[in-house]
Amino acid sequence: MKTFSAFFTGMTFILALTFGCSVKKFIPEDEYLYTGATLELKSGDDINDIKEVTEEVEALLRPEPNKKILGMYVGLWAYYKGTQEKPGFINRFLNKKLGEKPIYFSEVNPPQTEELILNRLENRGFFYSITSSDVRRKGKFADLAYTVQISSPYLMDSLMVDRDSMEIDREIIKLLKDTELKPGTRFDLSKLNTERVRIEDALKSRGYYNFNDEYLIFEADTNSGDSARTFNLYLRFKNSVSKAGIIPYKVDEINVFPNYSIDDEAELIDTVTLNGKNFIQGELVFKPNLLDDYILIEKDSLYDPTKSRLSSNRLSSIGNYRFVNLRYEELEADDTLGHLRANIYLSPMAKRSLRAELQGISKSNNFAGPAVNVIYRNRNLFDGGETLNLTGKFAYEFQVGRGGVQGLNSVELGLKADLIYPRVIFFIPIKERFSYSVPKTKISLGTEFLDRGGLYRLNTFSGNYGYFWNANRFVYHEINPVSINVVNLTKTSEEFESILDSNPFLRNSFQRQFIAGVNYTFNYNKLADKFRTHAVFVGVGLDLAGSGLNAVSNIIGSKSGELLGMPYAHYAKADLDLRYYFRFSKEHTLATRFLAGVGKPLGRSVSLPYVKQFFAGGPNSIRAFRIRSLGPGTYRPEVFNQASFFDQAGDIRLEGNLEYRFPIISVLKGAAFFDAGNLWLMNENESLPGGKFTSSWWDELAVGTGIGLRVDIEFFVIRFDLATPLRIPSLPENERWVRNFDFGDKSWRRDNLIFNFAIGFPF
Template sequence: MLGTTTFKGNKIIKDSEFEALIPQKPNRRFLGLPLYPYLAFYQAASVTYDSAYHHRKLDSLTLEYQRKSDSLEGNPRQLKIVQRKYARKIARTRRRLTEGNDFMRIFGEPPVYFDSLAITKNAEKLRGYLFNNGFFENEVRFTTDTAFRRIRTTYLIQENRPTRLRNVQYSISDLRVDSLVLSAKDQSTLKSSARYKGDAFEEERIRLEILLRNNGYYGFSRQSITYLINDTISAPATDSLFRQVDVFVRLEAPNGQESFKAYPVESVQFEVLPPDNSPDSLFQRDTTRFQDIRYVFTDKKFSPRILNSKMLIRPGKLYSQEDERETQRQLSLTDQFRFVNYGFDTTAQGLKSYFRAIPLDKYQVTADVGMNVIQLQQAPGPFANLSYKIRNIFHGLENFEVNLRGGVEAVTGFNDGNLYRSQEMSVNTSLLFPQLLFPGNFRYRFGRYNPRTQVGLGFNYVNRPEYARSSAKAAMTYTLQPSTTTFINLSLLDLNVLNTTRLAPEFERLLDTLQMQGNNLFNSFRRSFVSDVNFTFVRNTNLFIGPPKKASYLRVALESGGTSIGILPKQQQFIENVFGNNLQFFQYLRWNVDYRRYLPVGRRASLVARLNTGSVYSYGVNSVPPYEKYFFAGGSNSVRAWLPRRLGPGSSPPRITSANFTVEAPGELLMEGNLEYRGHLVHFFGDINYAIFLDAGNVWTLPTTTSAKTGEYAAGDFRWDKFGKQIALGTGFGLRYDLQYFVLRFDFGLKLYDPNRQEFVLDEFSWRKPFNTRQPNYLNFNLGVGYPF
């Protein structure tokens, strides 16, 4: 059987580049160990596999299909049904014949045998790859040896002297094109003194094609670019470590012409077509012109001024491929059109550009029901959502949406472990504008960046056995998307009014007790007014599509709460006149940075690292932030060995109640890190993946001025000389069922180091009762939707 493949002697080309050229892969091992579970599953299932049976079944299905098809020649509709039915059956049977039964295909992997002819071909591939990367004098040999009934292959590689580019010259007869190419020469993929790479020549063709097409040359093709390489140059006598070549890049106009033709945009038309399969005669057409662009609307009317801000193709400008595609993208992002097509007609003067779109339905109603599983109690709770959307409500591409949500959850009481019902109802309305609502024409200058302004109002009501609480919210948020990977949000107005209408006496006593212990959960249940200005920047290059790729994620959030209260003293009085007296006001500054790095490891595995940190600082009369603005550690997206929001702060012991696991542990400073290895197990209607992780982190409270003066710090206070011993450590494993559009996650966390006791606790875990919560250390089960990070 085929064993491992190794490469020796290569100094510049990485092993991973060679591995990608070798199509034959040995049977997969588990976690890099000499264990082959997939092969074992395949061999175990093959014992009961009968290929002769599937041969007979395939022949029988084929004959049966032929008989039924002959009998239905006069009934095409029924014939089509039979064709679909038997096509599925025959394809399924043929697959079982060639690939084995379901267990062999889903959970197993067929044995991979050594092929001497394939090894010889692989050596030729490696020689070609080295030659294409500048090693013209390379040598590749291979040796084999046997260990544990597997043949290991070693490729012995001699790269020898690399070839470098000495001079790169462009030969362009068209002076305008020559000037354009030379102005962007610093972006060329062909650099003097760089090693020769065949791929760089094709990349240069693509770069020049894009450059010219973005500067008016609509008909330019990369086939007009040719290369002449002079490899007869000898290396200097003082340096024989490399060879040298000169490269001549030639751009020749087609059909013997002396120059390339630059196309200006002569006219632009945007047309909204009638709904699918509807004749134009049934609808009234409305034609208007705005800033030299012709707009034609059928049945529905849209604001030409707003559409104009999305049209980057303009009459009088030179044609640009980038503007053409970005215009289509911006129009599609408005959520007004089912699809947007574009095209060009060439004329003697230039290009006639047209965009055609079919609108989406003006009214849309969506409803969904589901079941939540609360991680602490693992008890199901049904919920329902109803959403109603009106598109283009004011004919300016605005979307108005109303969302209703109701749900029932099983929750644990604060002072006992019994389950109770909790009802939650909410209504949220939002009006989305496809522009930044600023005064003047400034708001129309961001059409290339998918600008949006969202104005929202919302109301939420929660009824639990311990309390009943309502909250009202008003917000205005600006959004920009400078690229497909970058998002910017700025909310200049975010107002929340929180009101608790009922507190159970026993629960109120519990809040008083917690406040005496330092947990200010009590503040969350006082009538409060929370206002803030917040900014969020997100850059995400990870799409979670296809095989693992090198990617990163960065989220930076800044927030200032209650700033205007200090600047405008009369504002507080005005708010109390509107919402009543006895309101609690907050002033605080908050920041949070979340960075993640995704690195591929092998064919279907990746290593993910994450650092999440932040802090909130309170000032003013209240001296505490709103409870919702605190940081928490523990749970399925944090340190998974601890229950959600129950880790810390610092080395503080758990809150002592009859059910202490229900008491949250807020902090003003967060430090958190995660390292996770993700691999693939099997495919069963979706990918079943596994993960092994290591989590670290905690939250702390910020020391008060009094603590700093007296030197008497609380166990949860952050101190530079103590925080290293207060970092909690947890490890564990997980399973993820990835259906592309939905990921169900099961993670099991185990404590390694407990900051409360400041000692390692792994030896306190028992495999006999791994989920027994009465043990000092147990497997903490986390159920989640989506990846943790």
């Protein structure tokens, strides 16, 4: 290690001499290379936002000097080498990829920068500040040192409206009761602009359709303050404001065109008036009584931009319209009130569509592979925005680089029908009260056939009835009060029967079961906003099954754990998914995730159904362990084969992931990651020794690390991850940390380097 450190230090020194000093000879005789500027702010007063002021002033120090990497002008060196005579292919390539034009001191204008600094400080209330600059030259390099003596700030003594003769003046006076411009507030131009925008938004919500914040002007009077460096602030209208901008507007008429087409006006002939809205369409396309519920604006009400925006959102959320366009048309106004006509143009999508999709699937159960979906969609099925989706699916799933674990593939066939109503369907009428979007009702029926590596065949029939909606742009809810699954294990191989015979818990989880219950999903997601430095995701899932059936079974006197002769599952399950992204820049992200889950068998059930259990390892989990080869606890099968594949599931999951994502070149991205976690059983299982969750769970965590390559073309990501375990919980307690990394040994690489292929990011 000492040898490597000395080598690294020596190489750094040599490179610094090569790149840092060699640029000197390229600097023209009459020029100095500009190396940047420092800033010192001095003040005799205690400024509570001095950090913010300093950052704002530092941003004015232009131009930016040439960048350094480890103290070396790599980009500048590449530019100089690539622009010399006969630079050669390599130098031209380096200049194109890394080159950076030199910034010379002759391009810097200190007096202009000082003027900008003084202007910015005046905008912040620091009038009559003093600036100076000092040029420092050393060899062929030069930099600047700016010193700023900040004056005492001007503080507001009072805020008054210059007039109060009109209704809008009285509205503004009311709004100023909630202003942040209080006596003692420092003069700040940005806060004045913010206040004008606040007043504009508030007045528009009160019906002032044409009002603009540019109509307002703040004037500061420093001569009438009660003491030195104070001012009185006056708010008044500019002289050029028109009457239309300072009177409220009322919505006199609302026209809705449910089947609007710019090329076919002849169809817009029949009008149905309902709740003050005119629904204009030829052939019936959307029932007016249903469409009316999506529109929040009302006849004879004052103009409200919030209701206008939400009405557009709600109409768009139906899912049947390609364009939703709400336009206001001004009618003749009187002296004190304006009048509007609201026209809502709705352009529908094609009623029927058929689409085939070839997908690369990377699923939460850690399988990956190709899939073909054929989707038939019928929009506006009953003239109320209903959507019918019929989906046929064929999928083949596997894991690349699965090593010695056999049977890790499957063939899946499925057929599913979804009927989505863009409103709440309940046995009693419910008037939804969500302004952001309308809750949708979803009825689903489906069947799936699964052939798992020739070991068994599983038929699943499912039915769901529930609701989903977005409470706002970040929050999503889904609740299924009726969720039914019938799992039926059909053909099994002799090998699989022997696996079940050796593990009664596993046989119980694979028995024919009736799963009926309720489930709920909550998501809070800010990861999609690329501009956020700190972004979070919170996902919560609850799944309760069997309690209702248990009550019915007791009432009708059925055998415990059965209903009408069919066993049913009885359990409670909860999941937590926490993610946090820290974006250093647009291209560099530190992504973290924490997963926790617990499922508890209830009543006569001794285990969760197999389809509801947790699994670990694979491309979306702990990547240093092959698919489903981890846990539960410290359990280790004698041989990693098909039997261990089914045994290694659990009722409890804890998992944490850390991943640094960075660019390499063009669409090729890189990643370095660290994963840790494991599974455990809720109850003791003699067939899986060491699998039960105990107080020493932390000593049974698996740990792995690795690197990855991603082909990221915005809407599609292909991912390759190479990982190796650092800690293996199935080994004896004092041997779990891996200490030998013999990358030169072929057998070590085969057993310890795990290759994962997947579609999309792991989290």
